[in-house]
Structures are given as C-alpha cells and as structure tokens.
Amino acid sequence: MYRAGVLGRRPAVPTDFAELERRAREASSAKAWAYVAGGAGEGRTMRTNRAAFDRWAVVPRMAHGQATRDLSTELLGRRLDSPVLLAPVGAGALMGRDSDVQIARAGAATGTPYVFSNQGCNPLEQTAAAMGGTPWWFQLYWSTDEALVDSLIGRAEDAGASALVVTLDTTTLGWRPQDLNLGSLPFSRGLGIAQYTSDPRFRDLVRQRVAAVRDGTLPESDVVITLGAIRSLLSITREFPGRFLDNLRSPEPRAAVETFLDIYSNPGLSWAHLETLRERTRLPVVLKGILHPDDARRAYDVGADAIVVSNHGGRQVDGAIASLDALVTIREEVGDEPTVLLDSGIRTGSDVFTALALGADAVLLGRPHLYGLALAGQRGVEEVVRNVLAELELTMALTGAADLASVTREMLVPNPSA
Template identity: 50%
Template sequence: MSSSFNARAVQGAIYADGAYGRLPRVPVEPDLLAAKAEKHLTPEAWWYVAGSAGQQRTAKANTAAFDRYPIVPRMLRDVKNRSLGVELFGHSYSSPLLFAPIGVLEMAHPQAERAVGRAAKALNIPMVLSTQGSTPMEVTSAELGESPMWYQLYWSNNDEFARSLVQRAEKCGAHAIVVTLDTHCMGWRVKDLDLGFLPFARGMGIAQYTSDPVFTDLVNDRIKNKVASALPKQSPTLGAIWTLASIIGHYPGRLVDKLFSGQPRAAVDTFLDTFPCPSLTWADIAKLRAWTTLPIVLKGIQHPADALLALEHGVDGISVSNHGGRQVDGAIASLDALDAIARVVKGKVPIIFDSGIRSGADVFKALALGADAVMVGRPWLFGLAIDGADGAKAVMERILAELDFTMSLSGVSSVKAIGRECVVVPKEPVLALPAEKKDEE
C-alpha cells in the first residue's frame, strides 16, 4: 500500500468507533452527506452551492453518466503494494485528487479557505484557490505553508487586474493557473433567482478583489469619477439595510473609514462591472502566457475540437468540466466529454476532470477514461459545512480510501495502471470525434 496513505486505517477507525456506539459525525454515504450539510446551511447558501442551472438536468446527467461505464475487476493480481501518486507539471503529488475551486466558502464555514487549507495540508492534497474566495490568497497560502496550491482565474474584462491576480498567485507559490472558460456570465440558476440571492452583491466572495491593488485603484477611480451604481435605485427596506451592512462588514479596513469613504459599495459595483468577460477568445491565451511562467490549464473544455484548439495554442493542461452543471442546463455530462477528449489529446498534456464526482469509485472511472487527476468539489464543501476543516478532511480522506480499495479490488496497483480496459465503454459514444485534418498535398 502507498506509504503515505492507509485506506484500511481510515475504514478501520470508523468501524472501531461504531463498536463503541459512535457513528460518523460526517456521513460517508453521499446522499446522507448532502442531506446533513443542508441542515447546517441557510437556504440561500444551500442552493448556491448545491443548485445548478435551469432544471438541474446537467447536474443530474453528470452523476448518471458514471453508470454508463461499469468497472471490470480483474483477479489474482498482486496488489499488496499500491501507489496513488501522480506527476503533474513537474511536481509529484501523493494522490490524483485536488480540492476543486469553490467560491464564497464563508457561507459554509466562517473560517472559509483557512479551514480548507488545513484539511488540504493534513492530507497533502493540492488546493485550487478560487478567484471568488472569501479569504485573500496570501492568507490562504500562508495557511497551506509548503502544501501545494493552484490558482483558478476568472478572467476579468480588465486585463491589468487579471494580470495582477495571476502574478499574485505566482508570488504565493501556485503550481499552475487554471482559467475557467465557461463562466464569462452567470448561468440561469433558478434556485438562486427564486431566492433573489447573489452573494457578490452583498460583498461576499470578493476577497481576492478587495485585497488587490489594481482593483482598489479601480474602486477609487469609480468614486472619484462619481460613476453610478450598477444596481437600480429602490426604496430603502430592511433587506437593503442588511445588504449594506454585509457589504461594509466584508470590506477590509477600519469601520469608520468604510462608513465615510464609500469604498465598500463602490467595490461591489466595480466587481459587477469587471467580472464578465464574454469577449475572451483563443487569441488571449498568448497574453496569459506573457503574464506568467506557470503552467496554464484551461477549465471548461467539453468538446474534442476545443481540446485540439487548446493544444494548438500551447496550453499545458486541459480541465474537462461543465462547472458541476451550474452554467448550461441540458449540457453533455462531463464524463462523456472526457471520454471523447482523452481520445484526441492522446496524453500530450495532462487532463484534469471534475463535475459529478461523489466517490472514490467515480474517481477510478474518470482516471480510466483518461483523466490524470480529479478535482472534487461539492462533497468536501458539504463536509466543511458540517464540521469545518475536520469535515472537509474526512470527506476527501474517505474518497481517497475508496479509490485505493477500488484499485485493489479491481486488480490495479497504481494510478498509472488505470486505463480504458478497466471499464466498459459504450459502443456508441455520446460525443463523436472531430474529423482528422488531411495533410495538404
């Protein structure tokens, strides 16, 4: 077994506690985990993290897709010693798991990224920091210490600010920049709309912005030039007072300065103005390459033709993701996209997968279909909501333990040995491959 991880110890500790009448504080079964997390969250927080776009069809498709690729265990193979380690972008990691970037973590736990950082550090699993973080990246990276960290970028429509975020992340010791492509505008999230809830409009989840010098200059310029608010004026209500209090409370600095400077409200307006970037194209990747020496991973690739374009533009990695179903309702399941994309990438760059992962067996299937690593999102956030850093750690530790058991029971002794022969692939693929280009005569 891997020298740095003992799956049997994880399993054994739960059974040992059970013998003394102590059940897991953080449930192991995915549906029970989600149900308990919901009780620890406000309705607004629950639907923001658990909800998806439209009629939730893409989110349902993500999890249902795993049923289409059954595992085929092999017997009488020596699996006494197993290796969970992987190598990505010149770094060795103890497992193929990563903490996916999730924004507004303060809704799940007051310690937000700091709590997740402790969990990631305890397990030595890379944490991918979100641009929509509740904690400045410098604070989170200090919590992580030497534990690996990546940075997820929402590319602002202000290039100077986007560059500042990237260069701050590089200075913090990030191993890679993960550019999210599928969120240049907000998806049609019906649960959030029915609750009228957008956390950013209340000053939540914008700590990377308010801690940035370029963004602060944009805020001050807005105040100086008396730019009107992006939000329509309405008659004062109790809700408006609470929103203003939230905005002021989330902005850094002394209360007296915040009350009279106008910066907190201007910061929210500046965020709403600078966040969307629908004009981003393949040509912009060259700009990012000029900003940083870090590996560039494009997150949100769902079509093999886009994967080939990514290779043509020299990216270092591809992240197959549909944002957990949060952006487009009725989109292809991410696992089906992975199957097609891996066949055209052919190992030329690492592939990172997310969307729909709920267990170690799910991770195994994603690896079998071509992923080199897997980002886990909602499950650890549910654990965070229930029991803070310990809860997030427990969830990821159990997913890793199940992956190790699945490898052992399937006759596989290393992550590298998990291939397409480990699962049954449908004869009729969901997504066809693009036609190969013929050489010009």
C-alpha cells in the same frame, strides 16, 4: 473508523454521498444551498453528469496478488500524493466562515492540492499561508480590466502558486433558478470578492469609481431603503477589509461590489486573449471548462499545459454534455500524452477510479468538500477527502491495480443495467 466505533466515536461527516448531501442541506441556509448545490435551468446537466458514471461498470479481478497500492502521480512537474485536487468553489463562506483557509488547512493535512477560487472569501496570500508545503493552484476569471488580470496573476506567482487555472465557461453567469427565485447573488452582498478587495489594482478602480460619483461624471446608484437593503449593506461592510465602523461611513465597500459586478468576467474572452498568457506568466497554464475536442486541441495550440474537462458542475448550461462523456471523446482525439483533468460529477472514490480508467490524469472534487465544510469545518473537509481516497484505494485493491498507471479502460465495461 471501526476501531473508533469500538470507543463509541463516529465520523464527523457521513461516508456516503447521499447522507452527506442531506445533512449538509439541513445545516445550510436556503441562500447558501441554492448557490452551492444549485444548477443551471432544470438541473438536467447535473443529472447527466451522474448518469454518465452509471453507464460504466467496474470489473473486479481475483487472485491478482497485489497487496499494496500507490496512489501518487506526477502532474505538471510535481509529485502528488493522489490524483485528487480540491476544486475552486466561489463564496465558500456561505457554508462556513474563513472557508478558504479552513479548506486549505484540510488540504495541507491530507496532502491534497487546493485550487484557490478567484471568487474566494479569503485573500489568496492568507490562504496560501495555510497550505504549508502542499501545492496549490490559482483560478483566474478573466476580467474586463487587463491590468487587474495581470495583478491577480502576479499575486498568485508571488504567493507560490504551482499553476494558473483559467476558467473559460463563466464569461457570464448561467440561468440559475434556485438563486434567481431567492433574488440571491452572494457577490452583491460582498461575499466571494476577497481576491478583489485585497488587490491594489482593484482598490484603485474602486477609488476611481467613488471619485467619478463625487464629481458627477458617474451617476450614483439609486438606493431604496428596505430591511433587505440594510442587511445587504451590513454584509458588504462586514466583508470589506478594515474596521466595521470605518467601512460603514465609507462609500468604498458598496462601490467595491458595484465595481466587481461590472468587471469581474469578460464576456468577450477569446483565444486571442488566451494566447497572451505565455507572455504574462511563468506558471503552468491550465484551461478549465473544455467540452469539445476542437477546443481541447486549440487549448494546447495556444500553449496550455493542461485542460480541465468540465461543465462547471452543471451550473452554466442546462442540457450540456456530461463531463465524463466529453472526457472520453477528448482523450480519444488528443491521445495519451496531453494532461487532461476531469471536473463535475465526482462524488466518490469509485467515481475517481472510473474517471482515471477513462483517461483523466487527475480529478477535481467540488461540492462534496463544501458539504464537509458545512458540517464540521476543516475536519469535515479532511474526512470527505480521506473517505474519497480510501474508497479509491479499496477499489484499486479489489481490481488488482497496484498504481494509477494500472487503472485502465479494460477495467470497465458498459453497464447493461444503466
């Protein structure tokens, strides 16, 4: 970066999170920002996530003699270049067209695994092709249609996923005032449902719905013609696979949105459902959204290979426990052996260092990479990832950690000023 500065060249994205967030907000529409940056309720959980990191201070060590660092790690049987994965964020096209493909290309360019969102804007097969040889995982929202669950799992396996990540904490959407105040849900405009509209089981359900409306067994939804309704219809038509004019004449695009909203997540998801996973997939199973040690133990009991300690970036329950605080408690309860990842609140390389020191085997990076996408597309995502990894390596260099195994809790102390 400094060498490029001699030539008058600057990074595509800011290297500090505050400026990255400010500029991303300027580049985003009100609806896009509300969905991606917003949180549940009054935003207390989002603030708590950050405050939890502030309660810990890194203790640099001197004259340690370590001149090189190794950021690589083994996770679920795969050797990875670093302990950072790109988190699944739904409806990424709000921040840039072909969002999943651009993020995947950035992941491939930086050697960073990407967890494909079940609420993605590109079919998983298309996104997988952009990953090259870099590992990727697939996030699953458990639908009320069990055949659709199996279809999505099968597609992920066939496309080469390295793990299946089942998100547990969004069986229903949380109270999100930023979206509610705008009356804005991207899925209702056809954004973020590409995994569904590309799925044969889902398309069959859509056709069944259209047929039921035609024969009168299912009442047709009332439509009030407004400018907003017309804009939504055009968005739904544009996002649906196929030719725009053909879609405009077809009832299927609107029926697809209605079908998705009816079945995409199962409010009755239970441990009994999760116990069936070992029979339904050959992939390693990761359960995401764990915050209580009892749930962590139960997750491993039902066959999970790893868990992600996460409060969904503060988007589900206002006033929930910080993910970092939950990580500390869960790691103390389950011991050193089980694989535990952390999601929610990670903003910098120093944050990654703190999370690793407190017991995380790896972390998921969410909003920051979407902000990079908003500012500079694939290049923006790449620079955000490289910035986080560079700061992680520098923090290791200045504390004497030669590798990730050397990043331990002894390198932290409670922050007296927090």
